Amino acid sequence: MNLLFKALADPTRRQILEQLRIKDRSAGEIANAFDITKPSVSHHLALLKQAQLVMAHRKGQSIIYSLNTTVFQDLLTWIYTIKDPHSPKKDGEGE
Amino acid sequence: MNLLFKALADPTRRQILEQLRIKDRSAGEIANAFDITKPSVSHHLALLKQAQLVMAHRKGQSIIYSLNTTVFQDLLTWIYTIKDPHSPKKDGEGE
DNA sequence: TAGATATTTAGAAAAACATCTAAATATTAA
DNA sequence: TTAATATTTAGATGTTTTTCTAAATATCTA
Numbered sequence: 001m002n003l004l005f006k007a008l009a010d011p012t013r014r015q016i017l018e019q020l021r022i023k024d025r026s027a028g029e030i031a032n033a034f035d036i037t038k039p040s041v042s043h044h045l046a047l048l049k050q051a052q053l054v055m056a057h058r059k060g061q062s063i064i065y066s067l068n069t070t071v072f073q074d075l076l077t078w079i080y081t082i083k084d085p086h087s088p089k090k091d092g093e094g095e
Numbered sequence: 096m097n098l099l100f101k102a103l104a105d106p107t108r109r110q111i112l113e114q115l116r117i118k119d120r121s122a123g124e125i126a127n128a129f130d131i132t133k134p135s136v137s138h139h140l141a142l143l144k145q146a147q148l149v150m151a152h153r154k155g156q157s158i159i160y161s162l163n164t165t166v167f168q169d170l171l172t173w174i175y176t177i178k179d180p181h182s183p184k185k186d187g188e189g190e
Numbered sequence: 191t192a193g194a195t196a197t198t199t200a201g202a203a204a205a206a207c208a209t210c211t212a213a214a215t216a217t218t219a220a
Numbered sequence: 221t222t223a224a225t226a227t228t229t230a231g232a233t234g235t236t237t238t239t240c241t242a243a244a245t246a247t248c249t250a
Contacts, residue, residue: 006104006237008103010238021177027198028195039198039242042198042199043198043237043238044238045198058197058247061248069178079171082164105207105208122227123225131208131209132210133227135209137227138229141228156225157227158226
């Protein structure tokens, strides 16, 4: 959960997710959309992958990144728990 | 939106929210629940307030903090937009 | 296999962040 | 008004994060 929130805390990383929402893209295509260097974008992609927000697979020379929406469910669950004062605090919450 | 995500990125701050979910608390009550100093907690509370995740009002010597759940709606909207590939990208997104 | 393209890893520098102690401010009670 | 309690502000310090350049790895094509 902490990796997820940390991953979402950076605006560049959120923009990457917003790009992948439209369609899958290679690391290079993603990097070209930003003013920072490719190694920096590569680092952001690594953090997004660690948080399981994206998945990656090689296709020829390129590595294609795609969004993994399944982890957003954890986030939604956390938000709804906070929002609803009557919901019981479940095991495992709070790291 | 960036302040919101930044605010949620710290585990101590998320725990504060989880406490306020149950009931309103004074800064001191909140601080006592953590192993860090009161000034540090005070700083976290200031960031949560900046992000509008909490509200504060003085009651005698104490300052009572309470959860403001309305901003979570922005977060939900962002998540659902990312999750649904067909939803249009709205104005103002991506900071 | 050699050269070109795509991406990542390593290591360093700069910026942002969390935390601390000491001092300041606000409120209450004696 | 003085002392006590609650909280915040200021300023310093250490840690984490973002970013960079240079070099390494992987794949494809000639």
